[in-house]
Amino acid sequence: MNPQQTIRLAVIDNDSGFVTVLAKRAEAAGWQLRQSSGAVPPRDLVAMKLNALLLDPVLLGDEGWEYLDRVAAMLPDLGLVVCSGRSTVAQRVRGLRLGVDDWINKPCHPEEAIARIEAVTRRRRQGRREFEAAPVAAGELEIRPDRFQAFVGDEALDLTRREFELLHLLAEERGQVLERETIYQRVWGYAMAHGDRSVDVFIRKLRQKLETRSPSWAYIHTHFGIGYRFDPEPAGIVKEELRPAPDAAPAAPSQVVHKTFTAR
């Protein structure tokens, strides 16, 4: 359901041409990319919370093997792909045995490098369960993906699967206005038919259940002509946004700006 989870990749290489093209591809795929043209201490790699690392061992000098060994040992969850110049079978075997996940030779098509990194990451992830099992807190709410349910205190909201997924999506994009088409696409998984009101209906159901368990908070805000925004606000804030905000230009002329009217 969430196949193309964004990948955090670091590239350690100084072949600027190759890296440039690679970066372009990675960016197009929505990956987060870090680059370096010199060895990065494993300690720093840890801090980057990477999913995958692509490196050319030529930059590592004599300590290449040792470095690979250390990285593989210190970051067992990291997808480790080596992209080297000429290499012998013995070298590749040694690397693979050391913990390298894949070893490519240059010249190498960036698309293939991307695909191999994807493959490595895919397999890595598969073993690791729950990538998004992290609970989300919002106002009095706690959204727990491990239970497919939201709670206020220890009382469940009694959400349906669809309801939960909608709420989860909104909460993950907290503060963002999401258009109906976007919401539908991401929750239902396919394009919304013209005139479909499903999203509205489910928003209503969510609001009802939220109102039941957490009456003093407003969570879902309607943006007329656009979509919905999730933002927990204690009641009492009747409204009155429209801050003159002398800075950024208002997006569209006479656009509805943060005018939040809640149900009821």
Added chain:
Amino acid sequence: MNPQQTIRLAVIDNDSGFVTVLAKRAEAAGWQLRQSSGAVPPRDLVAMKLNALLLDPVLLGDEGWEYLDRVAAMLPDLGLVVCSGRSTVAQRVRGLRLGVDDWINKPCHPEEAIARIEAVTRRRRQGRREFEAAPVAAGELEIRPDRFQAFVGDEALDLTRREFELLHLLAEERGQVLERETIYQRVWGYAMAHGDRSVDVFIRKLRQKLETRSPSWAYIHTHFGIGYRFDPEPAGIVKEELRPAPDAAPAAPSQVVHKTFTAR
């Protein structure tokens, strides 16, 4: 730390020279090897309980891609390595995206093939730690992997193997809602066919046996539209939600309610 756990590998290739050398190496490493010089139905692959599969797509003819797709979909846990003759970048990328874990070109050194299969297998096993020996306690239950059996006090529940594995999995993920597909994948070892009701049937059997030996506890909870959750709860928790509707009708009479429809 990760002693070369014996690997069950199948090789589908008709390059007898290559296969022979490979077999020699594999045998030396203590792997269990199956060979075939023609396409093997995915169904049979399932029965082999493989860890990895090495194949040359030239044997698959036109249906190569389809075959790869089906195998990858049906056996997500299988390490899939392609070893082809000449191949283009586009082909390799397509394969990798389809679910192939690694793609090697012939001529290929057997040692490297072995190393890559190892790497692929290692990658996937990583997440899967097997700590079978640890007994799990839950409510009145004690689940003892060393016996492949669960007990209440000293009375065994008399579980069959599948029943036990299902219960064990659920208990290890106590509190988590597991989707049917996940359950099937992890207990049966391959992807669940659409419309398969096996999980439901086994859940029923488990509930029956649990009810027999431990009537005053509710262990397995159904989440509508999702799957099941294991969470031992002393019976009697009927959790009367305060319904807004002033409803005088007493709930259903004394129905056999060992099915706890908790949160959806």
Added chain:
DNA sequence: TTTGCTGGTGATCGACCTGTGAAAATCCTG
């Protein structure tokens, strides 16, 4: 204000989901 949309709400009906019993197919053991 009127007019044309957009969004909120309640209700409905069919499709889908789960529990269950039992037959059919398969595996396993002696």
Added chain:
DNA sequence: CAGGATTTTCACAGGTCGATCACCAGCAAA
């Protein structure tokens, strides 16, 4: 190879959920 145990498949019965619809209220522009 037979006989029993185990697993898979099938069909049916309720129950739940979600896609739609109709209708009304609120917003925006004229």
